[in-house]
Amino acid sequence: MERITISVSDEFAAELAAFMASERYDNRSEAVRDLARLGLERARIDHSIxxxxxxxxxxxxxxxxxxxxxxxxxxxxxxxxxxxxxxxxxxxxxxxxxxxxxxxxxxxxxxxxxxxxxxxxxxxxxxxxxxxxxxxxxxxxxxxxxxxxxxxxxx
CATH class of the missing domain: 3.30.70.1150 (ACT-like. Chain A, domain 2)
Structure with missing residues (x-):
């Protein structure tokens, strides 16, 4: 598995933490992976038009x-x-x-x-x-x- 490091603002980190709590994620990596998958799927749809x-x-x-x-x-x-x-x-x-x-x-x-x-x-x-x-x-x-x-x- 490849590791990617990103920097985010304090506000973004707080929003991610709130998302993780509401969706019951145990760790940031899985939450970010799922969000990235959603974004990539949306991009695939938009690029197919x-x-x-x-x-x-x-x-x-x-x-x-x-x-x-x-x-x-x-x-x-x-x-x-x-x-x-x-x-x-x-x-x-x-x-x-x-x-x-x-x-x-x-x-x-x-x-x-x-x-x-x-x-x-x-x-x-x-x-x-x-x-x-x-x-x-x-x-x-x-x-x-x-x-x-x-x-x-x-x-």
């Missing part, structure tokens, strides 16, 4: 982190074709939550999400995918007729 998708990217970041807001804005502008909408919420004096609704090729959406989540100063990040088929059609809405995209969830 291909083709068109809609997705939500949510992340928390410290807006005081040097140049982070600029780096995040630049990343969003570089992927403006995938972004449908973004919501920004101030959580406290330091932390902000952003939720971006994305649409397009799952591989490209996944890479954009990885870029954002890996930024220094982003403390929590998660992306959730919904596989869809996207078609562009012209049809009438009221008196106007114009083409636009529709995303149909795959069943």
């Amino acid at each position: 291909s083709g068109d998708c809609v997705a939500t990217l949510s992340y928390v970041f410290n807006h005081h982190t040097r140049e982070l807001a600029k780096r995040l804005t630049d990343a969003h502008h570089e992927h403006h074709g995938q972004e449908v909408a973004t919501m920004h919420v101030h959580l406290d004096h330091d932390s902000c939550l952003e939720v971006a609704v994305l649409r397009g090729d799952a591989a490209k959406v996944r890479e954009f999400a990885k870029t954002v989540i890996a930024e220094r100063g982003v403390t929590h990040g998660q992306v959730s995918f919904v596989p869809v088929s996207i078609d562009v059609a012209a049809h009438t809405h009221g008196a106007a007729s114009r083409g636009h995209a529709h995303a149909h969830p795959k069943i």
